[in-house]
Amino acid sequence: MNDRLEIALYWGAACGGCDVAVLDTDEFVLDIGRLARIRLWPIAVDGKYSDIEALDDGHLDVAFFNGAVRNSENEAIAKMLRQKSKVMIAFGACAHLGGIPGLANQTTRAEIFSRAYLENPSIQSGNITLPASHSHVGDIELVLPVFYEQVYRLADVVDVDYYLPGCPPAPDQVKAAILAIVQGALPERGAVVGASERALCEDCTREKKEKKIQRFFRPHEKIQDPELCLLEQGFVCAGPATRSGCGVRCPDSGMPCRGCYGPPPKVHDQGAKLVSALSSVIDSKDPNEIDGILAELPDVLGYAYRFSLPDSTLRRSL
Numbered sequence: 001m002n003d004r005l006e007i008a009l010y011w012g013a014a015c016g017g018c019d020v021a022v023l024d025t026d027e028f029v030l031d032i033g034r035l036a037r038i039r040l041w042p043i044a045v046d047g048k049y050s051d052i053e054a055l056d057d058g059h060l061d062v063a064f065f066n067g068a069v070r071n072s073e074n075e076a077i078a079k080m081l082r083q084k085s086k087v088m089i090a091f092g093a094c095a096h097l098g099g100i101p102g103l104a105n106q107t108t109r110a111e112i113f114s115r116a117y118l119e120n121p122s123i124q125s126g127n128i129t130l131p132a133s134h135s136h137v138g139d140i141e142l143v144l145p146v147f148y149e150q151v152y153r154l155a156d157v158v159d160v161d162y163y164l165p166g167c168p169p170a171p172d173q174v175k176a177a178i179l180a181i182v183q184g185a186l187p188e189r190g191a192v193v194g195a196s197e198r199a200l201c202e203d204c205t206r207e208k209k210e211k212k213i214q215r216f217f218r219p220h221e222k223i224q225d226p227e228l229c230l231l232e233q234g235f236v237c238a239g240p241a242t243r244s245g246c247g248v249r250c251p252d253s254g255m256p257c258r259g260c261y262g263p264p265p266k267v268h269d270q271g272a273k274l275v276s277a278l279s280s281v282i283d284s285k286d287p288n289e290i291d292g293i294l295a296e297l298p299d300v301l302g303y304a305y306r307f308s309l310p311d312s313t314l315r316r317s318l
């Protein structure tokens, strides 16, 4: 009898960092090979979609899906893995919330294609060819995935059992999640695994003195006080709008939190919460002045929804 777990790992619209996070578990990655039979992992092992298609429904114990859903191939593989797996895990911020690829929901497919294929200086001058889902070369029909108008979270296309947050999830968290699966110790379905119910600020040891600021700074614009809350020094730290669990990695290293763990449980919209927190630290009660100071930030929407635009109330801004 084969008592190893049968697992699949897949990347949708992803940067590869989540797959590297699995490899970053160092020698534990060898344990993964011992504990589990990997049926699909495009970045690391051979495995064909047709092999997964041929499995009985629910045959796989766990599927880890990283990356957002950007095109029809991402969606089709998500649906196939859902059908073939007992447990489906959204791995990393892109699958969880839409992530960095979700920032593309500030524009349209037509604008993205125009920038990438028509205005790009590395494209031959005068090019007017755009990718099409079906095209012909002689008698051969070529098929490409359909590029969607917007970016989706994994949960927008399939039922998700668990979420492993982070961009990427920390290697210790990956290890803990895999061990929990092996030991049958996963929490209640729907949980965000390895994260806290608190906001990051509650676990951050930087001192809060309720200081107010006149303007915001980017990290290179000012020498920071290593003890004081970054937000109270004018650095845009997403701690008030972010779920704790990463070990306060960024503020402890002198960098503002960017929000990759997503909102805490009671926060419905991470960006709205962050803008509210930024407004509250500004030394003014005049709404116009507060708007003006926020508007000096180079990309307010990008700060507010760096990882969560497809998860927000807006979902897209165009």
Ligand code: SF4
Binding pocket: 013, 014, 015, 016, 017, 018, 019, 066, 067, 091, 092, 093, 094, 095, 099, 100, 166, 167, 168, 169
């Ligand atoms: S969550 Fe971060 S590391 Fe993972 S695929 Fe998305 S951008 Fe890359």
Ligand code: SF4
Binding pocket: 200, 201, 202, 204, 205, 206, 208, 228, 229, 230, 231, 232, 237, 238, 239, 240, 251, 256, 257
């Ligand atoms: S805003 Fe950032 S630096 Fe300040 S307490 Fe919260 S997490 Fe820490």
Ligand code: SF4
Binding pocket: 166, 167, 200, 242, 243, 246, 247, 248, 249, 250, 251, 256, 257, 258, 259, 260, 261, 262
């Ligand atoms: S501090 Fe914020 S951005 Fe950094 S790892 Fe933690 S949640 Fe992510």
